[in-house]
Amino acid sequence: MRTPAQVAKHPIHPMLVPIPIGLWIFSFVCDLTFVLGSGVSLWYTLSFWTLIGGLVGAVIAAVPGVIDMLSLRGPPKRLALAHMALNATIIVTYALNLGMRIQGGGIAGVPLLLSIVAIVLLAVSGWLGGHMVYVHRVGVEEP
Numbered sequence: 001m002r003t004p005a006q007v008a009k010h011p012i013h014p015m016l017v018p019i020p021i022g023l024w025i026f027s028f029v030c031d032l033t034f035v036l037g038s039g040v041s042l043w044y045t046l047s048f049w050t051l052i053g054g055l056v057g058a059v060i061a062a063v064p065g066v067i068d069m070l071s072l073r074g075p076p077k078r079l080a081l082a083h084m085a086l087n088a089t090i091i092v093t094y095a096l097n098l099g100m101r102i103q104g105g106g107i108a109g110v111p112l113l114l115s116i117v118a119i120v121l122l123a124v125s126g127w128l129g130g131h132m133v134y135v136h137r138v139g140v141e142e143p
Contacts, residue, residue, distance in 0.1 A: 003139045004071050005064030011139035013068055016061035017129070021122060023054035024094065028115045035108045044107060051098055058091050068139065076136040079128055086125035093118040 005012045030047035034040070065087075069080040097114040105111055132138040 002141050003068035005067040006139075009141055011068065012064035013061060014129075014133070014139060016057065016064065017126075019057035020054040020061060021126070023050045023057060024115075024118065024122065027051040027054060028119055031107050031112055031115055035112060047107065048098075048101055051094060051101075055091065055094055055098065058087065058094075062087065062091075072138065076132055076138050079132050079136065080138070083125055083128040083132065086121055086128065090118050090121050090125065093121070 003011050027047045027050040030043045030050065034043035034047065069084055072080050093114050097111050100111050133140065
């Protein structure tokens with residue numbers, strides 16, 4: 001099932017989603033490294049900027065994702081809506097996390113908890129995205 005947001009017959013959304021996923025996972029690893037004993041400010045700084053990079057990457061990846069979602073019908077559309085709702089929740093969670101850090105909050109406590117929640121939601125959303133591709137063939141051009 002082809003999707004409209006593509007380049008050279010390749011869907012754009014799956015090309016872009018590894019950027020925020022990778023940045024957010026690395027942000028979480030930096031958080032853990034900082035909180036669990038390192039205390040080196042480099043880890044705090046890396047976490048902060050990779051969190052921001054993940055937010056920017058997610059918003060960019062959402063554009064072709066929404067374009068593709070609007071072209072779907074039936075069960076794939078319902079899955080895409082759930083996938084989009086989870087991703088919107090993840091973006092809001094990271095935006096709140098960023099806001100707390102900007103206001104001078106430390107990483108330990110609520111910001112770290114928000115990162116854990118967001119990573120879990122990211123895994124569920126990724127599973128839904130994979131389900132759309134591998135089961136419902138969304139974005140796959142059939143021969």
